[in-house]
Amino acid sequence: MRYESITEAIGDTPLVRISPAVHGLRTIDLYAKLEMLNPFGSVKDRAAWQMTRAALPGAVERGDTIVELSSGNTAKALALIAGLHGLRFKSVTNRMKVPEIKELLLLLGAEIEELPGQAECLDPTDTDDPLTRMHRMLTEAGGGYLHTDQYYSTLNTEAHLTGTGPEILRDLDGRAPDHFIACVGTAGSSTGVAAALRASNPELAVLGLVAHKSDFIPGIRTIDEVHEVGLFDPATYDAIESVTADQAIDGMVTLIRRCGLLAGPTGGAAYYGAVRHLQRLEAEQADRSDGATARRQTAVFIVCDRVESYLSYIRRRRPELLGQPPRRNSIASLTPAELAAAPAIDLEAARKWIAAEHPLVIDLRGPFAYAALHIEGSINIVDELFDELLHGGLPFSSNQPVLLACPVGEKSLGYAALLTRMGHRDARSLTGGIVGWRDAGAPLVRD
Numbered sequence: 001m002r003y004e005s006i007t008e009a010i011g012d013t014p015l016v017r018i019s020p021a022v023h024g025l026r027t028i029d030l031y032a033k034l035e036m037l038n039p040f041g042s043v044k045d046r047a048a049w050q051m052t053r054a055a056l057p058g059a060v061e062r063g064d065t066i067v068e069l070s071s072g073n074t075a076k077a078l079a080l081i082a083g084l085h086g087l088r089f090k091s092v093t094n095r096m097k098v099p100e101i102k103e104l105l106l107l108l109g110a111e112i113e114e115l116p117g118q119a120e121c122l123d124p125t126d127t128d129d130p131l132t133r134m135h136r137m138l139t140e141a142g143g144g145y146l147h148t149d150q151y152y153s154t155l156n157t158e159a160h161l162t163g164t165g166p167e168i169l170r171d172l173d174g175r176a177p178d179h180f181i182a183c184v185g186t187a188g189s190s191t192g193v194a195a196a197l198r199a200s201n202p203e204l205a206v207l208g209l210v211a212h213k214s215d216f217i218p219g220i221r222t223i224d225e226v227h228e229v230g231l232f233d234p235a236t237y238d239a240i241e242s243v244t245a246d247q248a249i250d251g252m253v254t255l256i257r258r259c260g261l262l263a264g265p266t267g268g269a270a271y272y273g274a275v276r277h278l279q280r281l282e283a284e285q286a287d288r289s290d291g292a293t294a295r296r297q298t299a300v301f302i303v304c305d306r307v308e309s310y311l312s313y314i315r316r317r318r319p320e321l322l323g324q325p326p327r328r329n330s331i332a333s334l335t336p337a338e339l340a341a342a343p344a345i346d347l348e349a350a351r352k353w354i355a356a357e358h359p360l361v362i363d364l365r366g367p368f369a370y371a372a373l374h375i376e377g378s379i380n381i382v383d384e385l386f387d388e389l390l391h392g393g394l395p396f397s398s399n400q401p402v403l404l405a406c407p408v409g410e411k412s413l414g415y416a417a418l419l420t421r422m423g424h425r426d427a428r429s430l431t432g433g434i435v436g437w438r439d440a441g442a443p444l445v446r447d
Contacts, residue, residue, distance in 0.1 A: 048077035156188030165196020176201030267303035
């Protein structure tokens with residue numbers, strides 16, 4: 001094929017059947033839509049091009065800077081599109097959590113502005129959040145910016161309503177699948193594809209997958225974060241289920257080693273969640289069928305991007321996959337019983353404890369969120385760094401009282417359990433985290 005521009009290669013990605021020998025489903029054919037094979041490497045190529053193509057001539061004439069609140073694949077695609085047209089690109093985020101993505105964006109010439117947002121995802125209802133203020137500033141006309149606005153732009157959804165969805169129908173010979181499984185990030189791909197497929201099959205069952213509340217999976221929101229996304233509509237999904245980081249990596253390894261697909265963790269989460277959900281449906285159907293032969297069905301999931309950008313993510317969580325010894329003192333090794341017994345303390349008790357015992361208060365959030373608002377006298381040790389410290393043993397005396405705080409009190413609970421296992425005598429997690437502290441009107445200070 002011959003193209004005049006690399007943007008012409010966006011779309012028309014393969015739909016590949018996953019062998020039943022891999023997934024074990026008996027009555028459902030499972031297909032992977034390989035968005036990882038878009039020219040910039042991800043499903044976000046479609047949205048990035050759809051959100052910019054009509055506005056680019058004017059942006060070039062004015063010399064605008066393309067800006068997006070993104071620290072991942074959307075930023076990567078927009079940086080490449082900006083460079084193709086002689087424009088600058090700025091990524092605005094509260095925290096770059098994947099080192100390879102940050103380095104790649106810098107290689108592409110992107111400017112990265114890390115603002116002290118209070119969450120990893122834009123919360124439009126929080127008027128004090130710097131990310132929210134930046135979002136509002138960018139939407140004002142005449143500011144010298146082309147703001148693509150992936151969380152709210154209907155062009156994000158349209159890219160999949162007119163592209164990804166119809167391609168799936170075409171490759172299934174015009175027959176819509178019975179099931180569509182998608183991880184939910186901005187919700188653009190799941191919303192657009194679901195709408196296109198439901199137009200052909202109103203009975204389509206759509207499963208949305210989110211990250212477990214205490215986990216981080218690149219490109220996927222947690223169930224709390226997803227409600228903050230402007231494109232998210234619960235009515236799109238017949239069910240929403242969560243996937244852990246370990247499950248996402250397990251699914252990713254299966255796609256890589258058994259299917260020859262160099263999928264990233266998001267694709268792994270989609271595969272794992274799809275097979276788990278469909279196996280459950282098969283079992284329920286078998287219980288109801290009384291031996292009758294079930295109608296053969298079809299399911300499709302999206303492989304969003306490639307694995308190469310996430311090797312540090314994998315190394316941190318599953319070092320044995322890269323030939324390294326298991327990490328000592330890892331949260332991932334905690335048992336459910338240890339987590340259930342983790343010492344926690346509510347807001348009022350914590351305030352009294354701080355006043356009376358002066359524990360070391362450790363804020364596990366990113367440095368910019370900490371700078372925006374934190375408990376007076378607390379110190380900031382980002383969770384990844386704290387994880388490294390514990391990997392080497394207790395970083396402070398086992399007799400030193402410690403209060404751990406994170407955004408909502410889940411990650412800190414895991415660290416409290418881990419410190420207890422390591423022999424610390426009094427490490428507690430702040431129930432509800434900094435968000436709960438703030439919402440209760442307890443005092444917070446700024447840097």
